């Protein structure tokens with residue numbers, strides 16, 4: 001298996017709804033396509049660390065059933081919005097409510113002392129009043145646009161445009177992207193199912209395991225605090241639509257790395273790797289595969305962790321490829337976040 005590790009550097013990154021929302025760590029569509037080609041054809045594909053839903057977009061484009069899970073409410077909201085295949089009446093409702101929202105924000109701005117102030121909370125209240133309630137994907141899409149505007153906020157001195165203008169522009173661009181996605185997905189493809197959940201405790205399906213593949217990129221050890229970063233960056237309410245997970249545990253967070261001893265963090269990482277792989281094993285059919293992209297950090301060799309975690313299970317290593325930053329960008333060796341990354345393919349026997 002040749003190395004197919006790549007996070008950036010392809011024009012496809014702006015295709016369809018890919019990377020529309022600027023949440024961290026969105027995966028490269030070309031890499032996803034390569035990983036997807038390694039799992040058996042036919043049958044559903046799942047991403048248990050779905051983030052902003054990039055894998056979902058490619059699975060839908062392939063005409064296959066997709067389900068996604070993430071521990072971050074914001075990620076779930078973004079993934080739902082970026083994989084949304086709205087029916088004609090839903091799209092019309094989204095566009096109509098956008099017009100109303102723009103008028104509402106503009107009215108407020110006309111009487112505001114500072115017309116460039118972004119009244120995110122005010123517009124959020126309005127949207128919650130006028131849109132069909134959750135689990136409506138129309139409401140999710142409207143809060144997605146608001147969350148984008150909030151995420152992309154410029155410092156005050158650079159705010160040339162008020163909220164009404166920005167909301168209108170982002171909604172129009174998103175609506176055009178949804179059209180592109182709709183035309184790229186084969187007719188009859190089932191809508192994506194995306195849920196808030198902990199990959200270590202997937203609710204195993206009651207029927208026989210039926211999943212053909214898991215295509216995913218787990219967190220890298222000790223690099224990010226996804227949930228905390230998301231909470232800080234989002235007051236637009238998109239995250240709340242996903243629900244509340246209670247005591248779920250983010251895998252390999254930077255915080256865990258800072259709080260635990262080196263051995264403690266390593267042990268925790270190994271236990272988490274065992275747990276999420278066992279959860280996938282339970283959902284995969286025999287012959288089903290897990291194709292993943294994962295990196296090393298904090299002295300942890302992630303590939304070795306996976307190999308140790310599947311020992312004695314029905315999962316077997318089929319192939320792997322490893323690449324360092326120096327293979328892609330020779331000058332990067334001196335960078336602080338220099339990384340070795342692995343593409344790993346497992347099969348349930």
Ligand SMILES: C[S@@+](CC[C@H](N)C(=O)[O-])C[C@H]1O[C@@H](n2cnc3c(N)ncnc32)[C@H](O)[C@@H]1O
Pocket residue numbers: 024025026027028048049050051052053054055069070071072075197198199200216217218219220226227249250251
């Ligand atoms: C490398 S990112 C995946 C990015 C995704 N492929 C994309 O294109 O946006 C890892 C994801 O794992 C999620 N995550 C961390 N711990 C988790 C857990 N216990 N269960 C489910 N998701 C988790 C994070 O919120 C983050 O979105």
